[in-house]
Amino acid sequence: MGRSPCCDESGLKKGPWTPEEDQKLINHIRKHGHGSWRALPKQAGLNRCGKSCRLRWTNYLRPDIKRGNFTAEEEQTIINLHSLLGNKWSSIAGHLPGRTDNEIKNYWNTHIRKKLIQMGIDPVTHRPRTDHLNVLAALPQLLAVANFNNLLTLNQNIQLDATSVAKAQVLHNMIQVLSNNNTSSSSSSFGIHHTNNNLFSQSSFLENLPNISEGLYDQTQSLFHIDNQPLESFVDQNVIPPLISASPGESKQTQMMIKNKEILKHNDHTSNPSSTSTFTQDHHQPWCDIIDNEASDSYWKEIIEQTCSEPWPFRD
DNA sequence: AAAAGTCCCAACCGCCTTCCG
DNA sequence: ACGGAAGGCGGTTGGGACTTT
Structure with missing residues (x-):
């Protein structure tokens, strides 16, 4: 099928290419x-054959070709354009x-490509991979993407209400514990032993994780495009950044969790949606809306109720 | 030190598009 | 409008370089 390759011509x-051939080609084209x-x-x-000459020239010998490693900026541009x-x-x-x-x-x-796969992102679609194990493995990175500090710095018009921050913090901490559970079966970064009774053995939570992470990704991606800033420029962090300023000790973190839960409970009972400022956007839905819509509200309520009745994994 | 495995990239292959008579 | 030649493009591969065992 198709034409026979031009190089089929005998001989x-x-x-x-040898240096001599390169020189001949350069001299001729000059x-x-x-x-x-x-x-x-x-x-x-x-x-x-002519095709071979053209390829050699365009891919290697052209005087304007830049050699050497790709810069982070170039890499970013490639990902974004891809x-x-x-x-x-x-x-x-x-x-x-x-x-x-x-x-x-x-x-x-x-x-x-490898980098994206490692991060659990499908290099073809630029979306989280859908099989659960990969999504779980990628959650820390997905959350890194959603780093609020970056969002606030980049999008000065965007302000998040306390509820969203609190919800995100709850999710963040859950996943941190989950990741630690995956890598170490006996202890977490908090130095607390886990049992199978903790909230992460709840199947509903695990089943819904891919949806949450995908939603986070979608929302974050559209949000970042507000500034024409590619999402991926925030992805190459291999650690989970704190969603709220990191606290040095575990007791502070625990306090924060309890505080967050209180905020959540309070907000669930208040009918005033504008108790704090919200996103200023029109067609770009903020990613935190994924944890802010009615459907997911009940979901969050469920989690929080479970966490209140179950032994909290990182309670003092 | 050497064999095996992995990575990387220049070059090739074949299909598609464009150009031109 | 048609068909062949040439250029362009994306996918794939061979083999050298590098790393691991």
Whole structure:
């Protein structure tokens, strides 16, 4: 099917280019331009097909090609453009002066793709992977994305109400304990032993985790696009940042949890939705709305009620 | 030190699009 | 409008470099 490759012509060299061949090609193009690629090899005295010459020139010999490692900025641009354009490597390359589509494609396949997979993000869709284990593994990173401090710094118009902050803090701490449970079966970062009675053995919570994380991701992504700032620029943190300023000791953290729960309980009983300022946005729904809509409210209530009746894993 | 495994990237392959007679 | 040639693009691969055992 299709045309036979041009290099099928007998006797044409294939494989790596020698410095001599490179020099011939450079000299010829400097003098005459490339003109017709098909005719070039003969004119330049090269025993190669035109296609091979073109590739060698565009991917390697062109004087404006930038060599060396990709910068964090370039990497960011690639991820961002890939989320918009997909595998349109040449279009992506158009936004990165001095980089070739081939180089970007290679860098994507060898570095960025793996990085995203490690973070539980599907490199094709740029969304969280849907199988539960991967989502669980990725939750710390997803939460890192949702770091409130970054949000507040980047989007000065956006202010979060205490309820949302509190809810997020509850979720954050739950998942921190969960992650610790995954890696260490006997103790958490709080140094407290867990039993199978804790709230994370509740199947409803685990079953709903992917939905929560996906929602977080969606909302965060749209939020970040408000500033044309790619989501992924916040993703390469391998640690969970504190959603509320980190407290040095576990007792403070525990206090915060209890305080959060109180706030939540209070808000569940108040009918005033604007007790604090909310997001100023129109079509961009803030990510915290995922934990703020009516459906999920009951869900949160359930969790909180469970956590109040069950032994709190990180209670003093 | 050497064998095995893994990573990385230049180059190739084949399909699709564009150009031109 | 049509068909062939050439260019362009994305997927894939071979083999050298590097790392691990």
